[in-house]
Amino acid sequence: MSEQEKEIQTVTLPALALRGMTVFPNMMLHFDVGREISVKALDESMTSGTPIFLVAQRDIAVESPKEKDLCRIGTICNVRQILRLPGDNVRVMVEGAARGRMHRLTQLTPYLAAEVEEIVPEEPVRGSAKTEALIRQTYELFERYVELAPKMTPDLLLNLISSEDPGYIADYIAQNIVMRTGDKQSILEELRPVRRLEKLFRQLRQELEVLELELDMQNRVREGMNRNQRDYYLREQLKVIQQELGEGEAGGDSEIAEYRQAIEKAKLPEEVSQKLLKEVSRLEKQPFGSAEATVLRNYLDVCLELPWNKKTKERADVEAVRKALDNDHYGLEKVKERILEFVAVKQLAPDLKGQIICLVGPPGVGKTSIAMSMAKAMNRKLARISLGGVHDEAEIRGHRKTYIGAMPGRIIAGIRQAGSSNPLLLLDEIDKLGSDHRGDPADALLEVLDGEQNSTFRDHFLEVPYDLSDVLFITTANTLDTIPRPLLDRMEVIELSSYTDEEKLQIAKRHLLPKELKRHGLKKSQLKLTDGALREIITGYTKESGVRILERKLGAVCRKVAMRVVSDGVKSVSITGDNVEEFLGIRRYHPERLPRTEQVGVVNGLAWTSVGGELLEVEVNVVPGSGKLELTGNLGDVMKESAHAAYSYIRSRADRLGIEADFYQKKDIHVHFPEGAVPKDGPSAGIAITTAMVSALTNTPVRRELAMTGEVTLRGRVLAIGGLKEKTMAALRNGIRTVILPAENEKDLEEIDQTVRAALHFLPVEQVDAVLAYALGLDVTQGAGQLPEAPAEASPAAGGISIHQ
Template identity: 80%
Template structure:
């Protein structure tokens, strides 16, 4: 800023007023000292210095009562008014800084230094954006302010100087003197415009709030006057007809008031008013009146049109999911994709997600995290064992004890029309003579129909299109196909031991310590101890049993702290048995030496993967085949198909041609109390039979899965993720799998993929050649090359024979 030497000139103290440079302004002057200062300026042709007072109540201001920065103005016109008042018109010239007040009587004389404006600089994109934003805010302010005319906007639009725009808008804006003075004291044009923009935004928000409040008050007065007039008319009519019922009048009035104030659709409001009319005609205390009252109470408690403000923020949701869950990267990615689409297209309907996975892997907790990330209310509906359609759709209100269905009841409990509803255990729905609840859910989970969902109790449509449905299931096999078609499946697989360690250390252990009143310093559990719990005391896909074992540790530690007087308890892998007892499981249960007729198969269960041993014994006999181990029809057929294949390849395998006449085969699957069925044990049965018939031992640390045909082809199977996880958990090093399942290796956990060697096969010959030690007889058999592990590279090589 360039400045001049101080000049002494008449000064005028302003109360509640600020004058800006390059502005023409007229105002009334009443104080005698101010009038004399104006007369002096007009007589001598001097400019006058206009500066605002800090305290408006001071009548004779001194130097400390005035701001330092003011405006040097030229007096254009003075008009004498009745009552010793003067109306003056001034034109702002430039800003000035007051150094002193050499004279305070009979009028103020100030020593003022003129502040010259900055030289205009090249406008940047940021300055242009700031000017445009100021235009928009000022235009909005003019629309809202009652005394502003649109002509004011033209002067602003004609200028491109940010300093002038800020001064002009501040001069014409009705805001506090302190805010105007702050704009006047800011000497840098762009900074001045930024300051004004913030003030202008606040003023616009205040005006919008005032207008909204005035509109609400106006509507409420109009509605209240109309309702009062109609009620008075009704009372007079009832008195004339002799139908006045003092006891029910207040109740009916209250119902009508609630219906009028609720944001009900037209059809619903008409239905409820009709029910109030029916209630009015009922004798007091009748059963029909009780039914109608119950119906009205339920309908009016529903959140018609009430919505919680949703937060669709992918970054915030990612933080919530990462804080609540370790791993599950693909599941989190899919949830975040769903939120990203919702952020871009809020009105998109019909995305219903089904989380499928073994128990304890975090399906329900993920749904709770999504609700927390979205700021939505959450209601949980457990569908396990539900076999009555009325549980979903509700009962007719005429029945004794009628109530709405679980869907409407959950929405009522949530208190909002856009909650997150978690339909838990959707794979465990039942059905009987009272209807099929899964068919009733078809309407609920269909985006094309649920906007007019009709509960039998309500008898009016309720909009469920804003509800976010999440469902959970352990398996999709028992979910009806039409219902499954309406949902998008997201699979949650089993956790690896390293993932369980991280979950236990970062989530489960701190939570259990808090539940049991323990501080971290009072109880410490080493990583070795947690690994030992995972391997020796749990056998599960999720972490539910692991959480119970950690809770048992906390109880033992609490007992020691209270009884023995120790100050802290440290649990290590070596001392774990003192707390939890003898180790229950031995995951590394592979045989120490190669065995004949025993093969590790891989099985899928609803709680994850399992190792399934196949044992075959050969004894002299008449060719009978005995199958034991609680097997289903499919596994029995696999055993017979394997036997037929072996008979067709007996010469190549070095087996006696008439073995099916002179030897009996006994195929057994241990743990006979557990039912077993499925097509994936074919190659395991074939390998075990060949091993038993030839006496060739099966190599250690291998497992296999795949169905076999009569021609020896290996057919694809399902559940490869869970099966490979079971192999990894039990110390298997090599897994044979069908060639058609090679593409599924990309979905397997990277830890598992790096630890195991996968050998895709098309023919059983390839399995026998590498799984058995045939003593040179494998020359006529095909061989397969193993697939590279994830540690060697992500790209899987093509299979060669």
């Protein structure tokens, strides 16, 4: 029997899916319909005279809804009016009749049709006191809502006061207030009238709170706008008055306010803040179009762009810095050790100030790149300032801001560029500073590179002190000779010496070759360069302390290989020491070939150059004459003096050397240094000249595979020299086995590369007598004569140092 009743209660009606709205029973509502299936459902309802089922769509984005897209509870409505609008739209007026429950959709096209069961409302019962209280509270809330909500008319309350049905009241209010579609649907689905009103009451109270908050915000905005409009009106009046008086500028007030606001936000030191506010006040009083106003704006902009309180978080981690330096650089152990010591101290004492490091060494040994790696490892911003050729003090300290084209100095500009008050400032080529009538920039750097003074560094442009104590200064130079002593005194010098051939090989393999392959678009498989080829390039095509020319030669090889890959279709090129000439041409440099036999009057000296060490031959010839001493070979004054000192020493020791006492009257001596086009000077060829003269005068051959360096005095003492590392590397490169050096330089042997120390014998000497005894086999302590043979070479002592008594 129940099944029959159920069948009787279920009817098939055309259905219309609502998007973003809900229709309640006993309510009249009009809305626009645009979808074709919805319009056809309305037409079917009007044609057949049957009601239509309006049901909410769960997701409003779905264009063709299915049964799963629709809610189950909707409203059975009667269509009262249909109005056709332009653009295929329809405006329809419907009246809700009753709630309905959808069982299923019977069709989807050409319109939706659904089996709907009409939900019979509960019979109204006599209301309890609780229900009456709920109705009254709902009235009060709705009355407040009507007062506050826009587009709500008071006659809505009149239609509601006469009703005592909680279900009708809930439906009426829900239909007429602004609520989310989901909230309205939940009220529609609530079938118990009192529960429905309770749910509506909660929703209405929440909506009223939101409405009151919106109204409060609108009032505040309106008040602010009124105040701003008043201020704007007064400001515009003031601007017009100032323009009439020629004392103002359009937009000036907002500009002044922006400057003051920026100064306040920057949290500057008190002295700086007061200075800038004073300048802003001056700018405010400047007449329209004033040139001084432009100067003041530029000054304020520069000052406010400086990172007064901005700092990067420094990474004072020894291991991290060590890893970064090792990844970027091969060798340079002493330099890395000093930098790591600095980081370690920084780790223990973060407030340590006044660390200024000067990296000195030949071109291309990695001074600048070391500083860049240090900045990256320590998480400091890097600003590079090239000082080469700077000859104006204003380049460092800046110009007075009253001058046309005034700007801050390079130090402040570098900090501004870095955007941090604790950057690493790299002062490149500090040894190439110039000076002229406009001042000496080296004098200006005295304050910058002094930890006691630079906390209050004053740039002429800023006119206020700027704290440089958190800046880490790294300077680079090729030589210390041209750096003024007071400036050099403020820096800790770290020397980067020349690379050995083995170090150059490792640098080429680990850094230069991969970099050049990437630059030239080559893969590792397309170019195979053996160690032998690299050694051949290093020794035969480069002659430098650093690796710049080596890098260029590797680039030249990569270009040749790229040409073969593109033009000839070659997949891979292998280069060995034997076929390097195919890519780089004829070998440019050849090692000095030592004579096969011992020669008279020819001695190998050792010289230091800016690109490393070199073997320097000294030739002496003795001919009958009147005792003249001739010097050739493009010699400087110091080397000429060394030759005269050697000559005087030989005359004083002639009897013990087995030389005729009157040789200086009967024989002419010609001292020559080959490669006359190359200027030569320096105090380290004295013992080489002495040995060559004695060899020529006594007709005694000089030992092969021997080189020497050291200055000589009139009394025969051997004085210390510099550049020992480069000189010993040159000796090894040219096949020398034994090196004679001053005894005072014996301590410097610890700094020589292990490879060089192991391959050479070193003979420290204090007197020229010991040099002659070893090089010529002369015994100058017991009178004239020649030893039967030279002392045998002793085996290397610990550390590769051989000492012969």
